[in-house]
Amino acid sequence: MPEHEIVGAEELKDTSDHDKIAIETSGAVGEVLLEVDHVTLRFGGVVALNDVNFDIRRGEILGLIGPNGAGKTTCFNAMTGVYTPTEGTIRFKDQEIAGTKPHRINHLGIARTFQNIRLFPEMSALENVMVGCDARHKTSVLGVLFRAYRVRPSEGELPKSGIRRSFAKVFGISRHTLEERAGRRRSMELLRFVGIADRAHEVARNLPYGYQRRLEIARALATEPELICLDEPAAGFNPAEKEDLMGLIRRIRDLGHTVLVIEHDMKLVLGVTDRIVVLEFGQKIAEGTPEEVARNPKVIAAYLGEPDDAA
Amino acid sequence: MDFDALINGLDRHTLDGITRGSIYALVALGYTMVYGVMKLINFAHSEVFMVGTWTVLGTYTVLGATAGMGVGMVIAATLLALLAAMLASAGTALAVERIAYRPLRKKGAPPLIFLITGIGCSLVLVETFGQVLRAFFGPPFGRVTVNIPSVIETKVVFTIPGIDLPVTNTRLLIIIGAIVMMIALDTFVNKSRLGRGVRAVAQDPDTASLMGVNQERVIMLVFVLGGAMAGVAALLFTIQYDITKFDIGFIIGIKAFTAAVLGGIGNLRGALVGGLLLGVVEVYASQIWDSSWTDVTAFIVLVLVLMFRPTGLLGESLGKARA
Amino acid sequence: MSQILDSYRGLQLGNRWDRAPKWFRTVALLLVVAFAFYLPFLNILPFAYIRTDLNPTGSDWASVLFLIVVYMIAAVGLNVVIGFAGLLDLGYVGFYALGAYSVALFGSPSSPVVQALQSRFDLSEEWAVPFVMCIPIAIAMSLTAGVILGAPTLRLRGDYLAIVTLGFGEIIRITARNLDNVTGGAAGITQVPVPPGPEIDGRSFFNTIDAERWYWLALVILILIVWLASRLEHSRVGRAWLAIREDEDAAAVMGVAGFKFKLWAFAIGASVGGLAGLLFGSKQQYVEPNAFMLNLSFLFVAMVVIGGSGNIVGVLVGAFLLTYLPERFRELQEWRPFAFGLALVLVMVLRPQGLVPSRRRAAEIEDRRHEAEEAAADA
């Protein structure tokens, strides 16, 4: 693997241009984006989800909490196509997605991170994000091989040197090349957005823990999801890092994404979410604004415990 | 296609298939055990079997055993040959582990590399008997088929009443031998302390070592046990077929590996089920068509089984072998 | 041995190559290619010692070169499957056979298929599908076979895939052997067509004697294939394969259609294998089932792994050595397979990352080696 183009110093500045990575959304804020409808999911005898109902509205930050083993991750898995619900349906933008293949669901506009980080460990941070960008690219395998689909480039895309420039003017540039460049640019932008651009070329395996968590978020954002699901993004963060993360989650929402977040850290959940859904033993036991949920006696009994223990 | 031939002699063909399959099953054990613990296809296992057959020949030669000895002598020679074959095969398996796999394990090499050293070892062993030993000792080593004296004379011991199916002593020995060894091994792995260690390493090597299981010893044990089973298979094979050859292991190895996958690689009982099923399928296929189509049929059956049960008939994992 | 390896490592060829200026790399590459074309005539001592026909029972140098390049093509194709997509294919010889059989079945006037066509459409006895048409047929046949094999089996986990593909290779060979009235059975098919070309000295351009012409043809095709394959490596397709190899589920959730990309890998590998087989069959002008034994599949895999799975240059080196050395040392005669086996074990134990590994793999293995060493607490 040859090294990638060296990124210019200006690219490392931690200010990023939101316009370049904001996504286009196709609906009004507040309308229902995803609907979990009477979903039940069993593994053999284990009922991981039992008749769960809730919906996510465009533009909000929704928290999903509950004791360990309550079925939160399972719920994510059902939404992203890893598992198929035993009963019930899940609708995304009014389209049934239960049972659809994970990659198709991603193409529809849902992305996620994993509770136990699952990056591509031998790829650089940048490449990890580029895999995400690729999800939106159109060049086929044959297109990559023969590069016959050529596009007339805009002035900015033309190469600088003379011969190549006129060549590109006459024959155009293959769509693959353009997409590749655009993907690289966007990926860099995203790394900057989550604040880890300084180590873009390091393989993911060697990144510090906090960077890995944020890289996962960048990779998910790269697929331009309308809904992004974060599974315990703050796990293992210290209070200061958690504070940063809260800001990041808000900024993600500002880019136009809708956010669903699983988190055990109540401070973060209460601080950042608009609404919270609480699960216990696969069942929804409460739903409401953070204040409502925090006061809900059922939630306190099942999850929060005596106020002192909410760590 | 001749289904009549199959239906008419169904009992007979089933017996033939089980005999053939018993050998597959015993050899398959070696693949399955090593795979269960190390997630590795031991390509040299076919040669572990091959070495066993030569050891039987050697033992007979040293003892001067021939057909028509007294019953006592026959039993003694056979038992000695069994012991020798088990030892030699187990030793070969262990040597392969030491030379070709352990250094790679220490270097943390990816599985594909083990495959190549396995193939290399297999070639070295084959050539040892086909070329190296011949260069030093001359025949019977070399590339020709070698006759092994049939110490046990084939006789019909009884006829299954009702279907009138004669059963010979050698067949009986093979089938019973294979099943007894399988049960013994299965019991060992499920019940004994060391066996528990094997299953623990198969499930989670790190935690197993925290429980005081010596992983290296378990790996050695697995190779020794698999090798010994191949030794048993070698003796039974020579009793039934009376021959060996430098590359006798190649085809049997591939069949046994197929059997292991068919039953669910990593699963001991799967090896038995897969072996017997494969044997029976092959014999049936050679009745319906002829032997030139058996392998095609066997592989198609394998693909069909895997399409419906992607991890083989009985599923995976040595750890879950009890299921 | 390890000292040699160390000093080799010390040269840091790969890094130097990357740091060299672009013009230097272009010129060097052109020189290498030019030298490759010149190889059959290489006759200047001491370099001529690499020739395989120096001793009386050696084999024809240009023929050996041809075979090397054909195996290189096959290895580059298999590398797409094993090295890029991480799928273990032990039946690659099946595609190779299909390629060879396609050109024989459709291009040879003595093949049962052509004869059937002749009598069906009242064609002359000389008629057969022209060679140039056989190329797309061969590629299409092996590609279709790749898809047919891949579609139901690619969902299987790694080692299950290995045995299924192995079975596939055998099925192809046995079927070719058994279907006498389609494939000519065990006797095979003669009069396999050769590429068109001007007649020289009363012989067609591509004949059985002037092997260097075949070699050049194969070399051109090899260069083309290598060029295309390296395009794949550094693109979204290569990234997708890498992602699948590392974590298939995570890749799927990131929108990588795992199955589709694996199937593509299979199809591409298959058609390249078919192309190699076509060259082989056409040069031999004779195709028979025993030329496609299982061992050849293992040999292909060994080429990929020994050279350095995932790295095209490594794979080329692997294919070269494994084909060339046994031919160069024919005088070892019967000892060759033994030496070969020994070499496989030794090379892999000493250099598990392959002779010319991809840098990514090398780093991976290096790290794991450290870990493994440290994990051994008694070290």
Place this chain on the structure above:
Amino acid sequence: ACGTTDTGGGSDGGGGDDCTFKIGAMGALSGANASIVIPSVDGAELALDQWDNDECDVTLERFDTEGDPAKATPVATQIAGDESFIGVIGGAFSGETRATKSIYQDGGVPMISQSATATDLTQEDPVEVFHRLVPYDDYQGAAIAKYLTDEVGASKVFVVDNSEAYGEPLADRVEETLGDAMVQRDKTQVGQTDFAPTISKMESAKPDAIFYGGYIAEAAPLLKQIRDAGIDVPFVGGDGLYGADFGKAVGDAGEGAVVMCPCAPIEADSTFAADFEEAYGGAPGAYAAEGYDAMSVFLAALDDGARTREDVLAFVNDYQGEGLSKDIAFDDNGDVPAEQVSYWAYKNEGGTLTPEVEVKPES
């Protein structure tokens, strides 16, 4: 002239009046079937050793192909490209011969095969350079069938072949000639060890003789298992079993098995047998006489003054003379006339093949 290009880098060109030549012998010199090839090459070498000619310096080069066509082609290209080779003895097997004869044709190298018997080699697409000292399988098959019906007196023959290029067509021919005298046909595979399915077919077919078309490696276990199953009818094989290893591999079970070969027995007290014994430490084995004859023909060409491949080829085409194995003359296809060939049944007695009876097929 045979316009070979100058690819042979290390080889010094032959030709001219300077009489330094090489003759190639290609065949399975290693592997399971080597015992049916090596004696013939030894025979050829013996002929060369005994050759008495001051003018010429001829060497025999042995090329091991393992009987594999893919390995034989580079060998053939090498020989064809090296002008100092003026002839080839072989190929020993039909498969490799089929794969290489067009190469030799292009190079103009005369071939004389000591043992390749496949019919198509001369009958379907003959090439000018190819000659052989053995009859093709049509005759061999007919002779075997005749032996089975006339000598054995069988009327229900069970025919088995090994699904390979040599065994299958031979068995086809036997089947054709036997006609109604064949009860059933079965196929086995190379490398097979368990023949239970074939044997159960035999048990229900109740044949009074068995023919096997194939090589030693599978014949030995097959025959043993036939005997183990208590089937005691005569067992007959083709020339694929005509090697010293057959008796060794099959052991006691092979007692009385018959191997048919289109080759006459060599008298044990002949000078050839004695010379051979002295040179190679054993009685002349399979096709040793044919190998001797093949070499003798080439040497005769040199004696006659032939100095180029063209000359040698012309000489061989017109050759007429008495050989060890038979009177030699090649027809237009390169075959020896059928009446020149004698077919012999050899019986395995105590591990050695001893001539039993000559068989004359009616053509």
Place this chain on the structure above:
Amino acid sequence: MKDAVLNYGKIQALHGITVEVNEGEVVSLIGANGAGKTSTMRALSGVRGLSAGSVVFNGEDVTKMRADQRLRKGLVLCPEGRGIFPGMTVTENLNMGAYTRKDKAAVDEDYDRVFGLFPRMEERKKQVAGTLSGGEQQMLAIGRALMSRPKLLMLDEPSMGLAPMLIQQIFDIITEISQQGTTILVVEQNAKQALSRSDRAYVLETGNIVKTGTGAELLDDPSVREAYLGVA
């Protein structure tokens, strides 16, 4: 444990730390995620070798011993993420704990002891461990560790993945085991609980010990309170 340095490939996880546990004590190790707590435990138990430094147990240098050898000496780790054998039953898992022991009678006694501590386990004896709930699996893992008769029991995040009530229960059990005479080293994210239950504690940050003291001292330390207890 002295001056321990541990590397994962090029990454240095421990930069020469020294940890001391005296007989009969409960010592806890706290620190953020990735601080090197688990690495410390691995090095102590022998799952990983040290690049430098030594481990001394009961006056004996065990640095060069493998994990299974150390276990025989009484140095037992109950790993992070439980590490039970999912395919074995509860009884078999407990059996694995007694893998190295030959004293059959005493092993039977220990069964009773474990079942006494965790009555739940007795009810589920025959259940395959993979199907146990998270809390039950944690109990099983601790029970299994006890089956090896540890002199020093090391627990890596025993409360991880447990509901608040269960956490309480686990800590009660730890206290109980300690009172029965076993020395304990415990790693915890749940710093508050851990500190209040232990005699002494170490604070680990990116592979270095940054603080040490008695449990109560650290509970009152303002910087610890801010970083690990989430109290400003």
